[in-house]
Amino acid sequence: MIEYAWLIPVFPFAAFVLISFVFRPWKQFSGYVAVAGILASFLLAVPVFQQVLGGAHFEKALTWLPLAALPGGGGEAPALQVGFLVDPLTAIMLIVVTAVSFVVILYSQGYMHGDPGYSRYFAFISLFCVSMLGLVLANNLLVLYMFWEGVGLCSYLLIGFWYQKPSAAAAAKKAFIVTRLGDFGFLIGILLLFSRAGTLDFTKIEGMIAHGQFDAGFMSLVGILIFCGAVGKSAQFPLHVWLPDAMEGPTPVSALIHAATMVAAGVYLVARTFPIFEAGPTALTVVMVIGTITVILAASMALVSNDIKRVMAFSTVSQLGYMMLALGVGAQGAAMFHLFNHAFFKALLFLTAGSVIHALHQLDEIEPGRSQDLRYMGGLFKHMKITAITMLIAALSLSGFPLITSGFWSKDEILAAAFAKGEYLVWAIGLFTAFLTAFYMFRAWFLAFWGEPRWDAGRVGDGESGRIGASELRTQNSEPARSPVHTPQRSHGHGIHVHESPWVMTIPLMALAVPSILSGFWGSPLAGSGGFVGFLEGSEAEPLNLTVMGLSIVAALGGIYLAWLMYGAKTLSPQKISAAFGPMYNILYHKYWFDELYNGVIVQYGVLGTAALMKLFDTIVIDGAVNGVGKVTRSAGAVLRQVQTGRLQNYGWAMYAGAVVIALAAIAGQFGR
Amino acid sequence: MFALTLNHFLLLGALLFSIGLFGALSRRNAVAILMSIELMFNGVNVTLVGLSRYVASANPLLGQIFAIFIITVAAAEAAVGLAIIIAIYRDRKTIEVPDFDLMKW
Numbered sequence: 001m002i003e004y005a006w007l008i009p010v011f012p013f014a015a016f017v018l019i020s021f022v023f024r025p026w027k028q029f030s031g032y033v034a035v036a037g038i039l040a041s042f043l044l045a046v047p048v049f050q051q052v053l054g055g056a057h058f059e060k061a062l063t064w065l066p067l068a069a070l071p072g073g074g075g076e077a078p079a080l081q082v083g084f085l086v087d088p089l090t091a092i093m094l095i096v097v098t099a100v101s102f103v104v105i106l107y108s109q110g111y112m113h114g115d116p117g118y119s120r121y122f123a124f125i126s127l128f129c130v131s132m133l134g135l136v137l138a139n140n141l142l143v144l145y146m147f148w149e150g151v152g153l154c155s156y157l158l159i160g161f162w163y164q165k166p167s168a169a170a171a172a173k174k175a176f177i178v179t180r181l182g183d184f185g186f187l188i189g190i191l192l193l194f195s196r197a198g199t200l201d202f203t204k205i206e207g208m209i210a211h212g213q214f215d216a217g218f219m220s221l222v223g224i225l226i227f228c229g230a231v232g233k234s235a236q237f238p239l240h241v242w243l244p245d246a247m248e249g250p251t252p253v254s255a256l257i258h259a260a261t262m263v264a265a266g267v268y269l270v271a272r273t274f275p276i277f278e279a280g281p282t283a284l285t286v287v288m289v290i291g292t293i294t295v296i297l298a299a300s301m302a303l304v305s306n307d308i309k310r311v312m313a314f315s316t317v318s319q320l321g322y323m324m325l326a327l328g329v330g331a332q333g334a335a336m337f338h339l340f341n342h343a344f345f346k347a348l349l350f351l352t353a354g355s356v357i358h359a360l361h362q363l364d365e366i367e368p369g370r371s372q373d374l375r376y377m378g379g380l381f382k383h384m385k386i387t388a389i390t391m392l393i394a395a396l397s398l399s400g401f402p403l404i405t406s407g408f409w410s411k412d413e414i415l416a417a418a419f420a421k422g423e424y425l426v427w428a429i430g431l432f433t434a435f436l437t438a439f440y441m442f443r444a445w446f447l448a449f450w451g452e453p454r455w456d457a458g459r460v461g462d463g464e465s466g467r468i469g470a471s472e473l474r475t476q477n478s479e480p481a482r483s484p485v486h487t488p489q490r491s492h493g494h495g496i497h498v499h500e501s502p503w504v505m506t507i508p509l510m511a512l513a514v515p516s517i518l519s520g521f522w523g524s525p526l527a528g529s530g531g532f533v534g535f536l537e538g539s540e541a542e543p544l545n546l547t548v549m550g551l552s553i554v555a556a557l558g559g560i561y562l563a564w565l566m567y568g569a570k571t572l573s574p575q576k577i578s579a580a581f582g583p584m585y586n587i588l589y590h591k592y593w594f595d596e597l598y599n600g601v602i603v604q605y606g607v608l609g610t611a612a613l614m615k616l617f618d619t620i621v622i623d624g625a626v627n628g629v630g631k632v633t634r635s636a637g638a639v640l641r642q643v644q645t646g647r648l649q650n651y652g653w654a655m656y657a658g659a660v661v662i663a664l665a666a667i668a669g670q671f672g673r
Numbered sequence: 674m675f676a677l678t679l680n681h682f683l684l685l686g687a688l689l690f691s692i693g694l695f696g697a698l699s700r701r702n703a704v705a706i707l708m709s710i711e712l713m714f715n716g717v718n719v720t721l722v723g724l725s726r727y728v729a730s731a732n733p734l735l736g737q738i739f740a741i742f743i744i745t746v747a748a749a750e751a752a753v754g755l756a757i758i759i760a761i762y763r764d765r766k767t768i769e770v771p772d773f774d775l776m777k778w
Contacts, residue, residue, distance in 0.1 A: 644777065645774065646773075646774030647774055649697075656694065656698065
């Protein structure tokens, strides 16, 4: 089976082609084709995974483009190859990508129902799966890079799926441009590596590193450049700004981007090229620092966001930071383990959020975007029990609820690895963020499902944009008591019927709830050497550190308890707390002004300044050259046309002179012999 | 005793050709130019006939046949040339060549 692993991306690709060119007019059928394509991939990925579990390993490559030998390179002439590699890392990713994609595509059948772009949606999402599967199967950096850009393209197409909305179009552009910025460094890294190594094969490069062919400085440089690509794709600290905006796409797309495809690519890239990072210690430190900054930065922004999808987007950024942090302290296994678990519970979180939005979509008629606003939710528990419970499971897992959730085991392993490495500051930040994570996740859950329903209330939070957290509570307390007749919106709000989503949406939720709990046990200390890390690296996992684990439990439970006090039992007033942290709250609410900084400084001065310079160059040099050629031609013509006298005998003289010259030349040639 | 050699023929041909060329390039009258061109033709003809007489070759009559062809074509050319000159004269009432500078820039 394993030698047919290359077929895994072929099925969704066939689905993409069939939907694009054949089934486009038959909408319902396009959805079935997409499901069939990804299901076939999943069914093939399972036996491949089993074989890899049994110790199988497969690599096959074809020469695509033979090249001339590098100057001074020595050895065999380099060649560009296409090929695929199946090892434990790839096998895990194959399972995650196909399983999550299958569930998401199934769920999309319900979520996208009635959308005018139904067929287009399924074509793009199939192509997205192709890109990601190709990326994880690639056996060298070049093939990986090609699919890497494919992932970028598909994310652009899907984030901007509702391209009629200006915000969606802008978000798609932002995602593409910001990630492209990182990809530029990645490409330079690839070229630099190729110039020295003469090959891009992971296996060969690993062998060369093992032989000590490269010095640490070079490896660090290549590692940092490759990491640039990962920073862009996995939305790490300086380039994290695109991910929250990517919420403009359909919610299942967000689930796919956040769980299995887009952002996982960056972590996968670093894990795949990990030998390079190990050989370049500076690069490893950079990974760790960036990861740590991202963890706390993103989690803090999630604390105050009122958009249910944005809370989750920030949480994704934060969790990706955990993975990078783990890679940075050398715990590749822990990072991949967290990626594995995170894929399931984050997909579940987004799909449950999608279910909530789907139920509340009538609110959008009052004001676009209101269906995603936590301030207008509340009390949904009794209306949509399946969604509420599955989201609770995912939230518990993300918060790292002790012992029974998958998120607990992997997060704990990361923290234990940081602690064992002696990076106590990193560990402390990670621990504090675990507390924040539990808090913001349960804040969202309690706001959505607990308390009084606010979705049939009138307009809230008017005016004070910087103090929305404060008005949030005011709404909870005073708004339902107010007489509804005074607000004109009331007539709209009156007819809102909240109901559980159809079975095509709830079954995927329940299906994902299972791995959200269970996937962690594979990597827990209970599994011993047969566990995840052992499978991936062939080494033992970090030994159990009860102190670290105990503190993680305290952080998680503390966060959940605080959220309960503030938003569940309401014994603590969020209003007072946000007032106490006034300036801090403001900073967080505005996302540290990153967008403003980038827009105001980089876009305004950097990009537009460069554009102005380019325009000058264009008008002066390019236009000057073109116009100059024209002017020279005209003036040359003005001079040279004097030759055309129109007098017959002048032409006769010219002919005669020409004949004389030819004759003289012939004679000279005779003598010169 | 004066002996006629190839050089005499070539000299005569070159002389006729040069006189013709001078006339063609310097005369203003179109008819005179036409006549000068005839002179150049005949210079060439003399050369061809002389060479055919003195230089051994597989086909001793080749140059002479060539000369007869040139005479024939030159006659046709003269007819066409005169016709053009008459046409120009009807239009412009002149056959002075410098006046025909319609193709000037």
